[in-house]
Amino acid sequence: MHPLRKQRIYAIVTVLLGAIAALVLVMSALSKNMNLFYSPSELVSSNVAPGSVVRAGGMVASGSIQKSTDSLEVIFLITDFQNSLSVTYNGILPDLFSEDAGVVVKGFLKEDGTFLAQEVLAKHDENYMPPEVAKMLNKIE
Amino acid sequence: MNRVWSRIKNWLIAMGSPPHFYRWATSSLPWLAGLAVIVFCAGLIWGLGFSPTDYKQGDVYRIIYIHVPSAILAESIYIFMAISGFISMVWRAKIAGMLINSAAPLGAGFTLIALLTGSIWGKTTWGTWWVWDARLTSTLIMFFLYAAIIGLHSSIENKTKGDRAVSILAVLGVVIVPIIKKSVDWWQTLHQPSTFTLTSSPSMSPDMYLPLLVCVLGFYCLFIFMLTNGLRAEIISRERDKSWVKKQFFKY
Known part of the structure; x- marks a missing residue:
């Protein structure tokens, strides 16, 4: 050359x-x-000051969703399977919000260690399948 | 083996000559157009009309048949421009500079389509149009890089100097591509990790990913057609003072 x-x-x-x-x-x-958000464990171990606005993310723990009967308030636990965080939210949830699905919440920690969310975003996973296949998988489990 | 290599080399050198490329492009353009229309339409019709709905998202997921191919093309075109930039800097091949110039607006367009369709999908599934996570932000940076290349080249009067300037931007900017690709693994993002990886089988059922594959091929065909078409115009505009262009168009 x-x-x-x-x-x-x-x-x-x-x-x-x-x-x-x-x-x-x-x-x-x-x-x-x-990183867009803290996992519950990171939030526990890091010293994020109560009241400062942060994002937290994890799975919605199964069976943890409690909906209020007379308002939009909803309380649920998000977990990374080591630690979990109790989240209170007052507003409309995204369609994909459900148990055992990922969420990212924006808000702040209160003095009592629970999280008050101002925004809840559903995190979609990388799995795509037709409804019939999903039904069959559920049956096997 | 040596013979094959020298034939490929001769063919490449011939294609690097603007008049030769122009004639090749003129004769193959209808074929490229036909192929692009067939594959593109087949993929979209199959994906949008006949693939099954998703168990969780319903029909909204079908936006991937536009979103994913656009994003793949946006990244591929940048890599292609970086290779052209490298050739342009080392061998000073005029056609390489023209290639960057014709590919940049297409890449910018595909990036914009990926960002817009992603935004629409995000609103319905995540609940927000935009979030500053690593995947979305790095893709936006790539869009700005494309814009910078287009702007830089058109701001330099001397085309040879312009080619050299954008080549540097194309080669250095290519580091954004692996960052975009790996962003979902390196950092916590709202964007989901890759459905398709080299190490495991895709986490999508075949009757959904086969049409996606055809869509990706269709977008590639469309890009090759549009690039060839754009490059023809670029060649004529830059070589307008050359005798072969005058002979071609004015017959004197």
Whole structure:
């Protein structure tokens, strides 16, 4: 290969490696801040001040949803299967909100350690299947 | 083996010549268009009309037949531009610069479609149009990179210098692609992890992912057609002072 071209390739590769190294450093420095939400365990172990607005995420524990009869208030537990967090929310829930499904809630911790949510988002998983297949899977379980 | 390699090399060198590429493109454009229309329509009709509904999301999930191919194309086109940028910088092939220039608006368009369809899907399933999680934010950054490439090139009067400038942006910017791809594994995001991975079987039933596969192929065909068409226009506009263009159009 022409020496000039070889030189250009070396230059490009060097600059690209430098850019990747810089990016890796930036991302490892920011790694915690790149997460959209805290898991219940992280929320327990980190000292997030009560009253500061954060996001928490996890699975809605099965059988934990309590709906109020005379208002939109709903109380449920989100869990990462190690710790769980009691969440109170007053508003309309997304369609996909259900037991054993992922959610991300935005709000703040109260002094008593429960979470008051201002926004509830349903997290969809990576599984797609027709209803008949889902029914069959449920039967097997 | 050596013979095959030298034939491929000669073919590539020939395709790198604007007049030769122009003639090849003119004759193959109808075929590319036909193929794109057939595969694209087949995939969309199959996916939108005949694949089963999802057990959880109902019919809303069908937006993936547009969202996923657009997102795949958006990332593929960036990688393609980076390779073109590399060739343009090392071998100074004029056609490589033209390729970046014709591919960038298409990539930007596919990125925008992926962002918009994702947003609509997000509103119905998550409950929000937008959230600043790692996947969505990194995809938005890629859209800005595309915009930067388009803007940078059109702001430089001298086309050769413009090619060199956008080549740098195309090559360096390609680091965003693995970040987008791995964002759902590296960080906690609202966006779900990949349904299709190399290591395990897809967590989607075959009668749903086969039409998706056809849709992806259809979007690729559409991209190749649009790129070839755009590149023809780019060649004519940049080579308008050359004698072969004058001969082609003015017969003198």
